[in-house]
Structure formats: C-alpha cells, structure tokens
Amino acid sequence: MTLILQVQAVTKRFGGLQALTKVTFDLAQGQVLGLIGPNGAGKTTLFNVINGVYTPEEGRILFLGKDVTGKKSYELAKMGMARTHQIVRPLKELTVRENVIVGACYGHENHDLISAAKIADEVLSFVGISARADQLAGSLNVAQKKRLEMARALAARPKLLLLDEVLAGLTPSEIDGMVKTVLSIRDQGVSIVMIEHVMKAIMNVSDRLFVLDYGQQIAEGGPEEVVHNPKVIEAYLGDPQMAQKLMEEG
Amino acid sequence: MRKIWLNPGFWLVLAIVVALGAWPIFQQDAAARETGFTVLLAIVMASSLNIVMGYTGYVSFGHVVFYGIGGYIGMYFIDSLGLPLPVAVLFGGLSSALLAFLLGKAILRLRGAYFALATIGVNEAARTFVANFQPFGAATGIELQFSVYKAYGGALQALWLVYYGVVGIAIFSVIFSYYIKTSKFGLGLMTIREDEDAAEVIGIVTPNAKTWAYVLSAILPGMLGVLFFFKNGNVEPGDAFRLGFSIESLVMIMLGGQGTVLGPVLGALGYQRLRGTLLTSDLMIGSLPLKDFQLVISGFLMLLIILFIPSGLVGWLRQRFATLRRVLA
Numbered sequence: 001m002t003l004i005l006q007v008q009a010v011t012k013r014f015g016g017l018q019a020l021t022k023v024t025f026d027l028a029q030g031q032v033l034g035l036i037g038p039n040g041a042g043k044t045t046l047f048n049v050i051n052g053v054y055t056p057e058e059g060r061i062l063f064l065g066k067d068v069t070g071k072k073s074y075e076l077a078k079m080g081m082a083r084t085h086q087i088v089r090p091l092k093e094l095t096v097r098e099n100v101i102v103g104a105c106y107g108h109e110n111h112d113l114i115s116a117a118k119i120a121d122e123v124l125s126f127v128g129i130s131a132r133a134d135q136l137a138g139s140l141n142v143a144q145k146k147r148l149e150m151a152r153a154l155a156a157r158p159k160l161l162l163l164d165e166v167l168a169g170l171t172p173s174e175i176d177g178m179v180k181t182v183l184s185i186r187d188q189g190v191s192i193v194m195i196e197h198v199m200k201a202i203m204n205v206s207d208r209l210f211v212l213d214y215g216q217q218i219a220e221g222g223p224e225e226v227v228h229n230p231k232v233i234e235a236y237l238g239d240p241q242m243a244q245k246l247m248e249e250g
Numbered sequence: 251m252r253k254i255w256l257n258p259g260f261w262l263v264l265a266i267v268v269a270l271g272a273w274p275i276f277q278q279d280a281a282a283r284e285t286g287f288t289v290l291l292a293i294v295m296a297s298s299l300n301i302v303m304g305y306t307g308y309v310s311f312g313h314v315v316f317y318g319i320g321g322y323i324g325m326y327f328i329d330s331l332g333l334p335l336p337v338a339v340l341f342g343g344l345s346s347a348l349l350a351f352l353l354g355k356a357i358l359r360l361r362g363a364y365f366a367l368a369t370i371g372v373n374e375a376a377r378t379f380v381a382n383f384q385p386f387g388a389a390t391g392i393e394l395q396f397s398v399y400k401a402y403g404g405a406l407q408a409l410w411l412v413y414y415g416v417v418g419i420a421i422f423s424v425i426f427s428y429y430i431k432t433s434k435f436g437l438g439l440m441t442i443r444e445d446e447d448a449a450e451v452i453g454i455v456t457p458n459a460k461t462w463a464y465v466l467s468a469i470l471p472g473m474l475g476v477l478f479f480f481k482n483g484n485v486e487p488g489d490a491f492r493l494g495f496s497i498e499s500l501v502m503i504m505l506g507g508q509g510t511v512l513g514p515v516l517g518a519l520g521y522q523r524l525r526g527t528l529l530t531s532d533l534m535i536g537s538l539p540l541k542d543f544q545l546v547i548s549g550f551l552m553l554l555i556i557l558f559i560p561s562g563l564v565g566w567l568r569q570r571f572a573t574l575r576r577v578l579a
Binding site for chain 1: 443456
C-alpha cells in the first residue's frame with residue numbers, strides 16, 4: 001500500500017495563535033480521509049498548509065513520497081494535487097467551460113487548449129453541468145458553482161484531491177448527488193481528503209476519519225469508532241459526563 | 251477557439267486597423283498622415299497596455315515608460331552610433347522588454363492599488379533619471395542632425411517610411427493581441443485577473459505569467475517610441491515620460507472595453523476623435539476656450555464609464571447582445 005500523502009508533526013502559528021499543533025496522518029493511495037471538527041478547529045488551515053498556501057513552522061509534508069514542505073501551490077498542482085475552496089472561487093467573467101479548461105491546461109498533465117477542451121466537456125458532463133458550459137461562471141447558482149469548483153479540480157486529473165466542504169449549503173437531494181460524484185471519483189483511483197460538516201454523508205464516503213479540535217488531532221480511525229469516541233462527542237457537544245460529575249460532586 | 255482565421259471578430263478588428271492605416275497612403279495627404287500617426291499610436295498603446303490591464307487585471311500608470319525608454323535608446327543608437335532606423339527600432343523594442351522584465355520581477359508581486367502606485371513611481375523615476383543622464387543629453391534630450399534623413403531619401407520620404415512602419419506595428423499589435431487572448435497563455439492571464447490565488451492553486455506559475463505579460467506589453471511601445479522621436483527629430487524627458495499619456499491610454503481602454511481585442515481599438519479611435527474635436531473647437535465656456543478643457547472632459551468621461559458601463563463599449567455590447575460575442579472579439 002503506497003502512501004500518497006504524509007503529514008508529519010505539522011505546526012502552524014499565526015502570531016500568538018496556535019492554529020495547528022503537531023498534526024500527523026497518512027493517506028494511502030485510493031482512500032478517502034474525512035477531516036472533521038468544530039468551527040475554527042483548523043481544518044481549512046490544514047488544507048492551506050498541505051496545498052502550499054501557508055508554510056508550516058514545524059513538521060514536514062510528503063506528497064508521493066517527496067518532501068514538499070514550503071513548496072508553492074502551483075508546484076504542487078504540477079505534481080498532481082488539486083483542491084476546491086470552501087468559499088467557491090469561480091472565474092466569473094469566463095465561461096463555465098473555460099473555467100474547467102484552465103484546470104486541465106495547468107494541471108500536471110499540461111494539456112494544450114484543444115485536448116483540454118475535450119477533457120472539460122467530459123468532466124462537465126461527469127459532474128452534471130454540461131448544459132451550462134457556455135454560460136459565464138458568475139451566473140451559476142451555489143450548487144452549480146460547487147460542481148464547477150469540483151469540475152475544475154477534476155479536469156487536472158489529480159492524484160490527490162482536497163475537497164473543502166463541497167456539501168455545505170446544498171439541499172438533501174443535491175447532497176446525495178454530490179456524494180455519488182465523490183464516490184465515483186474515488187473509484188477512478190483518486191485519493192481524497194475531504195472536510196465536511198454533514199456527518200451522515202462523510203460517514204458514508206470516508207474510509208477513515210480524522211478529527212481536529214483547537215488545532216490538535218483528537219481522534220483518528222474508522223468512521224463508527226471515531227463518532228463514538230468520548231473526546232469527539234465532547235468536542236462537538238461538550239462533556240457528556242458533565243451532568244453526572246456535577247451530581248456526584250454535589 | 252484556436253482557429254484565428256475562422257473567427258469573424260478577428261477579421262473585423264484587423265479590417266478596421268488596416269483601413270485606418272491605408273487611408274492616408276491612398277490619399278497621399280500629409281494632414282491625413284499626421285492624423286493616422288496619432289490614431290495608430292493610440293491604438294498600439296491601448297492594445298499593448300490591454301495585455302497587462304485587460305487580460306491580466308493589473309492597472310499600470312507607467313505604460314509610457316516603455317515608449318520613452320525605447321525612444322531614447324533608439325535615438326541614442328541613431329544619433330551617436332549611426333545605426334539604421336530598423337535596427338534602432340528593434341533595439342528600442344528589446345530594451346523596453348528588458349526593462350519590463352526587470353521591473354516585473356520587482357513590482358509585479360504587488361497587487362491592486364499598490365502596483366498601480368508603484369508604476370507611477372517608475373514613471374517619475376525614469377523621467378528624473380533620464381533628465382540627469384548625460385549620454386542622453388540630460389534635460390535637453392537628443393536632437394538629430396537633419397542630415398540623418400538623407401539616408402532615407404530626404405525628410406519627406408523618411409516621414410512616409412516611418413508611417414509605413416507605424417502601420418505595420420499597429421496591424422501586428424492587434425494580431426498579437428488577438429493571438430494572446432485566444433492562447434493558453436492568455437487563458438492563464440485571465441485566470442489571474444479573475445482570482446490570482448485560485449490561479450496559483452490551479453497550477454499557473456503566476457510570477458512568470460505576469461512578468462511575461464508585462465514584457466509582451468512593453469515591446470511594441472518601445473518600437474513605436476523610436477519611430478515617433480525619429481519623426482520628430484528630437485526627444486526630451488517631458489515628452490518621453492508624460493504621465494498624461496499613460497492615463498489617456500487607460501481611458502481609451504476603458505472607453506472601448508478592457509480585456510477585449512476590439513475595445514482598445516475603438517476606444518483609441520473614439521478618444522482621439524473627441525480630443526481632435528475639442529482641440530480644434532472654437533467654442534468658449536465663459537471667457538475660456540473649450541480646448542483647454544480636453545483633460546477635464548476625458549477625466550469626466552472616465553468617471554461616467556466607471557459608474558455606468560465599467561466593461562466599456564464592447565463589453566456592454568457583448569453583455570447586451572449575446573449573439574454579438576462571436577463577432578466582437
């Protein structure tokens with residue numbers, strides 16, 4: 001089993017704020033890792049560190065076995081990493097198709113415009129927005145923009161895909177559609193790390209879950225095991241034994 | 251999107267520039283030629299600035315620097331080294347490109363208003379430097395001996411020769427502009443314009459792409475600078491680095507539509523037409539002649555464009571009439 005991504009004791013500080021503390025995990029080829037945790041836990045920061053937007057103060061990141069700590073986002077993209085953003089970033093004045101062509105052109109396969117256009121049409125029909133291909137990206141609704149964001153990342157034919165809350169703001173039926181899409185991406189052999197708040201969905205999709213709270217990892221393992229972990233429940237709901245403890249003390 | 255010769259938008263913009271350039275040649279009229287000079291210069295300045303401003307989204311107030319530096323280098327080569335005009339033109343373009351490359355490495359890491367401010371600084375620095383640089387004649391500039399024109403069959407013949415050069419560069423500038431816009435490189439530039447951070451994540455090597463855009467925008471103004479100062483017979487710091495000229499180029503782009511190929515051409519035409527009308531007008535505002543208000547009016551015009559049609563004439567037409575998108579590049 002080859003490891004596609006290794007995060008080793010990564011620490012990231014913003015001034016006095018400790019955003020990530022010695023975060024460590026591995027991701028095996030072809031697996032889906034679900035990254036969960038309360039708001040402000042440092043999930044997106046972790047993505048930004050993996051993706052080269054921020055450089056960590058301590059620790060190392062290995063992608064495809066190579067140390068990529070401190071590399072720029074575009075260098076990582078050229079190696080086969082792609083991501084979506086929590087707050088969608090469509091290229092508004094370009095058409096939907098052009099948005100996806102950009103992804104294919106500048107990813108690690110480095111396509112020219114003609115072959116990129118072919119890939120774009122495939123990917124657009126895969127995520128189900130090919131009817132919108134000639135519209136300006138700015139005119140899409142939220143669900144369509146999320147799909148566009150995904151399409152642009154997929155057009156790069158990435159080896160590792162970082163998905164940042166692709167389900168947020170979607171209706172239940174849209175969520176079902178998106179979950180199916182994520183699973184079929186995984187079936188194509190793409191390794192995925194995904195941040196998500198919709199628990200039912202992420203439990204279904206993930207091979208493993210990784211839980212962050214205040215920048216620290218508090219649990220890791222299979223989905224069932226992790227959601228019954230007392231530390232995880234405490235992070236989300238407060239201390240489940242608190243009432244009992246108070247009674248006993250009283 | 252790659253086959254240029256199949257796109258009517260390409261032929262439309264090319265036809266406009268060819269027609270404009272050819273008109274004075276058929277007329278064989280000196281006044282028409284002078285108008286042609288002004289309009290074609292404006293078209294090249296606006297089209298080339300559009301690569302940085304319209305495609306890449308970086309507003310530059312220092313575009314005239316490339317015109318000035320190219321012009322100075324070319325004049326120096328002609329005057330002091332006795333090189334022929336075509337060689338000087340080539341060196342003018344190359345030296346502007348080199349300057350853009352070095353500047354780009356330094357100031358293109360700035361974004362938005364900070365970059366715009368830095369380009370004003372570059373303009374002022376270049377002007378002050380040249381005004382104190384002895385080999386370039388310091389404050390008095392470089393003046394050509396009249397005998398220089400003899401090599402080109404006399405002054406009249408030289409004027410027409412320069413005009414053909416300007417027409418050639420203007421035609422090339424719109425082909426170039428169209429080619430970049432429809433290339434993979436151009437798509438990368440537009441991605442940077444829309445969202446630079448997203449562009450990096452997608453895999454665009456943004457520092458390189460921006461620097462190349464800047465270099466490509468600098469070459470043609472540098473070449474034109476040589477032709478224009480050769481035609482004038484002299485170059486001075488105040489003419490070569492006139493901030494107002496950069497601003498006028500911006501107005502022309504915004505008037506016509508930034509990020510389009512046709513926009514800067516129409517904008518340049520429209521603006522020069524308006525300017526010509528104002529400059530020759532006999533109208534008075536109170537006791538003041540209207541022609542003194544040329545820059546006031548262009549400033550006001552820019553305000554109106556930004557408020558009501560920020561995408562310019564071509565952008566507005568494209569939004570309004572989707573069927574025109576194929577024709578208006």
